[in-house]
Structures are given as C-alpha cells and as structure tokens.
Amino acid sequence: MARAATTSDPFNAVGDPQRRQIMVSLARGEASVSTLVGVVGLPQPAVSRHLAVLRQVDLVRCRASGRQRLYRLNEPALEPIHQWLGTFAALWNDRLDRVDTILQEEEP
Amino acid sequence: MNRNSSRLGSAEVTIVDDTSFRIVRAFDGTAERLWAVWTEPAYVRRWWPAPGQALDECTIDLRVGGTWRYAIDQTPYGPQAWRGTFLAIDAPRRIVSTEVYEPVPDAEATNTFTLTEEAGVTTLTVLVTHRTTAARDGHLQSGMEAGLQLALDRVEALLGSS
Numbered sequence: 656m657a658r659a660a661t662t663s664d665p666f667n668a669v670g671d672p673q674r675r676q677i678m679v680s681l682a683r684g685e686a687s688v689s690t691l692v693g694v695v696g697l698p699q700p701a702v703s704r705h706l707a708v709l710r711q712v713d714l715v716r717c718r719a720s721g722r723q724r725l726y727r728l729n730e731p732a733l734e735p736i737h738q739w740l741g742t743f744a745a746l747w748n749d750r751l752d753r754v755d756t757i758l759q760e761e762e763p
Numbered sequence: 764m765n766r767n768s769s770r771l772g773s774a775e776v777t778i779v780d781d782t783s784f785r786i787v788r789a790f791d792g793t794a795e796r797l798w799a800v801w802t803e804p805a806y807v808r809r810w811w812p813a814p815g816q817a818l819d820e821c822t823i824d825l826r827v828g829g830t831w832r833y834a835i836d837q838t839p840y841g842p843q844a845w846r847g848t849f850l851a852i853d854a855p856r857r858i859v860s861t862e863v864y865e866p867v868p869d870a871e872a873t874n875t876f877t878l879t880e881e882a883g884v885t886t887l888t889v890l891v892t893h894r895t896t897a898a899r900d901g902h903l904q905s906g907m908e909a910g911l912q913l914a915l916d917r918v919e920a921l922l923g924s925s
Contacts (some may be wrong), residue, residue, distance in 0.1 A: 747786050747788075748771075748772050754800050757800050758791070
C-alpha cells in the first residue's frame with residue numbers, strides 16, 4: 656500500500672514504536688520533554704526528534720509554560736485513527752469478539 | 764464456524780448519564796454458556812487480556828460477598844490490577860459487583876452485568892456506574908489509553924504488512 660511521507664501522514668507518523676509510546680504517555684496528560692525522557696527511557700534529543708515528527712502531522716501540540724514547553728496529544732488529529740478503530744470501544748470489542756470465538760468453537 | 768462473523772466488532776459503548784456508561788453486545792449462544800465464559804477463570808483468562816498479555820491472577824469467588832481480582836504484573840505502566848466484590852448474583856441472568864482499578868483506588872464503580880436470551884441469541888449488557896462524572900471519565904480515559912495502544916498496535920501491523 657503506497658503511503659505518504661511520514662511528515663504528512665499521521666498513520667505513518669505513529670508507525671514508529673517509540674513515537675507510539677510517547678503518544679500513549681501523552682494520552683494521560685500534558686508533559687514536558689524531560690518528563691517524557693523519564694517515561695520512555697530515550698535520550699532527550701531522540702524524544703525531541705519524535706515530538707517534531709508528531710507535531711508536523713499535528714498529532715501533538717505544545718505550549719510554553721514558564722521556561723518549559725509542555726506537549727499534549729491533539730485528539731482531533733487522531734480522528735482518522737479513532738474513527739477507523741474506536742478506542743475504548745475497540746478494547747471492549749476485542750474482548751467480546753474473543754468471548755464470541757470461545758462460544759462458537761465450543762458449540763456443537 | 765463463521766456464524767458469528769457478522770457480530771464481530773458489534774459491541775456498543777454508550778454514555779448513559781453523568782456517572783454511567785453501558786457496553787452492549789449480542790452473541791449466538793445460550794445465556795448459560797455465556798455465563799460460564801464470563802465467570803469461570805479458565806475462560807476469562809482467554810478473553811480478558813489483550814493479545815500478547817496474560818493474567819497473572821484471575822480469581823473469581825462467585826458468591827454474594829465474594830471477591831474477584833484480575834492482575835497483570837508487567838505492563839508498560841507497571842503492574843495493573845482490577846478487583847471487586849459481588850453484591851448480587853442471579854445465574855444465569857444478572858451479576859452486580861463493585862470494580863476498583865487498583866491504581867485509582869478511590870474510584871470504585873458498580874457494574875451490573877445482565878444477560879437476556881431470546882431465540883438462541885443472548886444479549887450482554889454491562890452498566891458501569893461511578894460515583895462522580897470525573898471518575899466515569901477517568902475510567903473511559905484509562906480505557907482510551909489501552910484502546911489507543913491497541914489501535915496503534917494495529918496500525919503497526921498494517922504498516923508491517925505493506
């Protein structure tokens with residue numbers, strides 16, 4: 656499947672496991688680069704590079720707070736992914752699909 | 764074997780009121796069998812954790828006043844566990860239990876699990892009621908985090924196959 660460059664496609668931007676880890680961390684709330692460094696265990700320049708990619712596709716936004724910049728997940732930009740898969744509903748759909756599979760495989 | 768395929772992905776999560784949300788899903792099968800899959804640890808271990816995860820504890824003492832606990836020792840966020848107490852049991856139709864996500868011990872919810880069977884189709888409803896709107900939203904948000912992880916894992920799988 657042909658895909659646009661990482662810099663313009665949110666699906667590709669989240670294709671990197673470390674960027675996904677950063678996004679999942681930001682789903683819990685706003686964070687500074689140093690907080691993210693602690694959470695994802697990567698050097699600060701690597702975290703900054705990932706944040707730059709995520710900002711280019713508008714998945715992450717930031718604001719100044721004193722001398723820090725705080726990063727947050729930009730939920731609306733996740734909409735294509737949300738619409739495709741759902742989130743909380745996806746979790747439960749997966750569980751209940753597994754329940755369904757168990758029921759069906761044991762029916763005569 | 765594919766009788767159920769049209770039902771895959773058909774669970775609906777809806778906000779009921781300021782403190783509640785509801786999960787609804789229909790299954791081809793009897794209430795008795797669905798009750799067993801929902802309440803017997805050997806089954807719960809197969810459907811509750813996400814693929815690639817396993818429950819390190821799955822305890823279900825199915826009697827009024829009995830407790831349940833599901834735990835995963837290692838996740839990207841540290842150990843995760845959920846527990847509660849059974850308040851009412853009416854096999855194979857209804858269970859009322861409390862639920863606490865242990866990292867947020869103050870946000871105890873009450874879950875009402877209901878099965879209604881008609882012509883071989885059993886509809887499962889789980890009504891989750893929190894004490895506050897903030898606690899309800901926190902629950903949905905924590906699920907969202909797991910759901911997001913799941914969604915992103917699927918994106919990875921898709922990208923990996925392209």
